[in-house]
Amino acid sequence: MNDIDFAVLASRWLHIGAVVVAIGGTCFVRFVMIPSAKAALDDAQQERLRQAVRTRWARLVMMSITVLLVTGGFNFVMLGMRSGVEPMPYHAFFGIKVLAAFVIFFVASALTGKSVAFDAMRAHPKKWLSLMLVLAAMIVLLSGAMAQLRGAAPGPIPALSESPEG
Numbered sequence: 613m614n615d616i617d618f619a620v621l622a623s624r625w626l627h628i629g630a631v632v633v634a635i636g637g638t639c640f641v642r643f644v645m646i647p648s649a650k651a652a653l654d655d656a657q658q659e660r661l662r663q664a665v666r667t668r669w670a671r672l673v674m675m676s677i678t679v680l681l682v683t684g685g686f687n688f689v690m691l692g693m694r695s696g697v698e699p700m701p702y703h704a705f706f707g708i709k710v711l712a713a714f715v716i717f718f719v720a721s722a723l724t725g726k727s728v729a730f731d732a733m734r735a736h737p738k739k740w741l742s743l744m745l746v747l748a749a750m751i752v753l754l755s756g757a758m759a760q761l762r763g764a765a766p767g768p769i770p771a772l773s774e775s776p777e778g
């Protein structure tokens with residue numbers, strides 16, 4: 613019987629949990645909150661709602677980024693380095709994934725922060741939230757490909773003629 617590694621299981625659980633919270637929230641803000649606020653509230657009320665949401669959402673964003681960095685680093689050591697997976701293309705996928713994740717973290721921090729340097733970004737939230745969602749979709753795909761490369765997720769299914777039963 614194969615054993616369960618509880619540290620790896622907990623790390624994967626936290627990692628995917630943080631993804632669900634961060635990307636689910638981003639989807640909600642982009643496709644539900646902003647259009648609904650525009651339809652139902654005047655400019656001043658929209659601004660008040662934005663300020664009220666910002667502080668709470670910023671806390672969740674920071675927590676998700678921290679969890680993703682810690683569990684992602686742990687995953688890389690435990691799954692990427694100790695599994696003996698071939699470095700290529702696993703490490704290339706990992707590099708692209710981390711770069712894309714850093715772009716998402718930067719945009720999320722700019723949108724939820726108070727710095728005047730990023731006022732121009734906060735003036736067009738839909739554009740930046742869409743970019744985050746496209747990058748996140750790419751990252752989830754890359755992560756699935758990395759799991760397949762390690763042999764941890766279903767890969768190509770052998771044709772019937774190649775199966776042991778013939």
Ligand code: HEM
Nearest residue numbers: 631680681684685687688691713751752755756758759762
């Ligand atoms: C927006 C950011 C991120 C998203 C959406 C994301 C998504 C995911 C998902 C869905 C998996 C599970 C793949 C599977 O088993 O099918 C995963 C695994 C993993 N993540 Fe992330 N992740 C993010 C950030 C990070 C960061 C910042 C790191 C590194 C510091 C990282 C490192 C890893 C590693 C090493 C794995 C294991 C891949 C494997 O199975 O070999 N992730 N990630």
